[in-house]
Amino acid sequence: MSVTITEVRNAQSLNADNTAFDVEINHPELGWLPYYLDPNDTDMTVDNSALVTLISSDYLAYVAPTQAELDAELSANLRIERDRRLREEVDPIVTNPLRWNCLLYTSDAADE
Numbered sequence: 001m002s003v004t005i006t007e008v009r010n011a012q013s014l015n016a017d018n019t020a021f022d023v024e025i026n027h028p029e030l031g032w033l034p035y036y037l038d039p040n041d042t043d044m045t046v047d048n049s050a051l052v053t054l055i056s057s058d059y060l061a062y063v064a065p066t067q068a069e070l071d072a073e074l075s076a077n078l079r080i081e082r083d084r085r086l087r088e089e090v091d092p093i094v095t096n097p098l099r100w101n102c103l104l105y106t107s108d109a110a111d112e
Contacts, residue, residue, distance in 0.1 A: 002044060004028070004047075006026065007026035008023050008054045009026075011058060016064070021059060022036060023035050025051065
């Protein structure tokens with residue numbers, strides 16, 4: 001089932017080649033929706049080539065991220081990974097009272 005889109009707005013290029021866009025599409029049933037237009041998208045529910053024609057040259061140009069923005073994104077991703085590891089790998093060990101209890105009794109027995 002293909003949906004015909006006749007209106008787009010607020011298009012912004014996401015790469016220097018101007019082949020990927022963040023854009024809002026006016027869906028005939030759902031109204032205005034955010035849409036990521038990717039040239040490698042194989043789902044043809046929305047005809048991306050028709051959207052490119054609708055966008056034409058009416059889009060905000062691609063702006064490469066600054067080094068500060070890249071560093072901030074890297075820091076955020078590292079923090080997310082650290083938090084995941086703490087939650088999934090460390091917390092189950094540290095917060096398990098039965099393990100702590102077992103360790104206490106094992107070390108008490110070794111002291112005697």
